[in-house]
Amino acid sequence: MNYTDLCKEWDAERGWRAYARFDGVKKRFGKWGDGEKALPEAVAKYNRAVAEYLTTEQSPVSKNTVTTVAMLVRAFTNDLKSRYKGRTWEGQKHGMESEYNQALNHILEHYGDLPTEEFRSNKLMIVRDAMIKKGLYRKTINKRVKYIQQAFKWGVPREMVDIVTYTSLITIELLKEGEFELRESEPVLSVSVDCVQKTLTQAHYMLKDMIRAEIAGAMRPQDVRLIRLCDINRDDPDAWVYIPPQHKKAYKGKLRAIPITWECRSILASYVQATEDTPEEYLFSPADLMKTLAIDKGRKRKSKVPPSQLLRKANARKREYRPKSRRPGACYSKNAYSNAIKNAAIKAGVPHWTPNQLRHLTATEINKLLGINIAQQLLGHDSAKTTAVYIDPDVKREEGIEKARELCRLLQNSTAK
Secondary structure: OOEOOOEEEEEOOOEEEEEEEEOOEEEEEEEOOOOOOOOHHHHHHHHHHHHHHHHHHOOOOOOOOOOEHHHHHHHHHHHHHHHOHHHOOOOOOOHHHHHHHHHHHHHHHHHOOOEHHHOOHHHHHHHHHHHHHOOOEHHHHHHHHHHHHHHHHHHOOOOOOOHHHHHHHOOOOOOOOOHHHOEOOOOOOOOOHHHHHHHHOOOOHHHHHHHHHHHHHOOOHHHHHOOEHHHEEOOOOOOEEEOOOOOOOHHHOOOOOEEEOHHHHHHHHHHHHHOOOOOOOEOOOHHHHHHHHHHHHHHHOOOOOOHHHHHHHHHHHHHOOOOHHHOOOOOOOHHHHHHHHHHHHHHHOOOOOOOHHHHHHHHHHHHHHHOHHHHHHHHOOOOHHHHHHOOOHHHHHHHHHHHHHHHHHHHHHHHHO
16 A cells, blocks of 8 residues: 555644645645544544555455545546546546436435444434335335445455445345335336427428337437448348447347348438448437538528628637537437427427337337347337336236136136037
């Protein structure tokens, strides 16, 4: 280790001062006090400096260092950033980072300064009770408790958490349905075909094609947002296959292969043709959309463009007038795609729906036509139980009733004989 323990030195003007050396560089932490032990404020500053240093160096914590919950959370979240760095696109934040941050904020709110060895099951139950009082859904509370347990599990091999502490935390049982009169989250249902058709009437041409392609290919929203020509295998001219470079199960080494049907190919035809020379570019690009809309707007304009406006546009291009955060991106972000659908739905006067509901719609329709096994293959699920989650409850109810009717007929016929 290249840092020292917290020490004190005498300053003629300010008295005893706390300091430590990191890689030979002295760093001061304020007033020490009159006793043998440093003031809590100095210890807290020192602990934060050690946590930041350890995160950078990726070294285990010294036995002489008291690891607080805040130090563990800081080191764990920094590890998350590096872990998911290769699974993000265009600088976007990975969804799991936000999930973990929301969960860990609960323990920071109550026990940030507490040493990790003192954060046992009773403390986690207090945090869980606070979530209950906030009115969170039962499944959300269970999920966040699991994330907190995962953070402490991560700290065990790094000597930031005692194994006894982690063993105590995993004894917490998950909340069951009906306990504490907790709110239950509603299942995600498929959007109706009528809502989709009305929304399409108010959507611009690129959003229309994205929605139609997502349905035709049974894609996830991120699949259609990030599709590129270089990711489409066209070796067989009659059977194209889209292989997303990143997907939900990529970290397990599994391949995600999406069949591109003739219907989907007809939707993508113009975009494929436009990116033949630049296959690395995204097919659905907001930057391209803005250029096309600007050209169409200019063609429809009846009056001449005043010289002052032309000069303003020329100067804006020279100095890059629009902030970088507001410039159209190379591909659609998760929020941009969802908000575009939301705005189109509002204009169409239909209930708000999300891109994820399109996958539920596809699963429900394919199950009706070809059965759940084909739906499972098309959606890329390992188990038919996972596919069943995407099928609307009303459809599953009707299937259950029909099976019961068939059994009833069978029993009646056997009895009659």
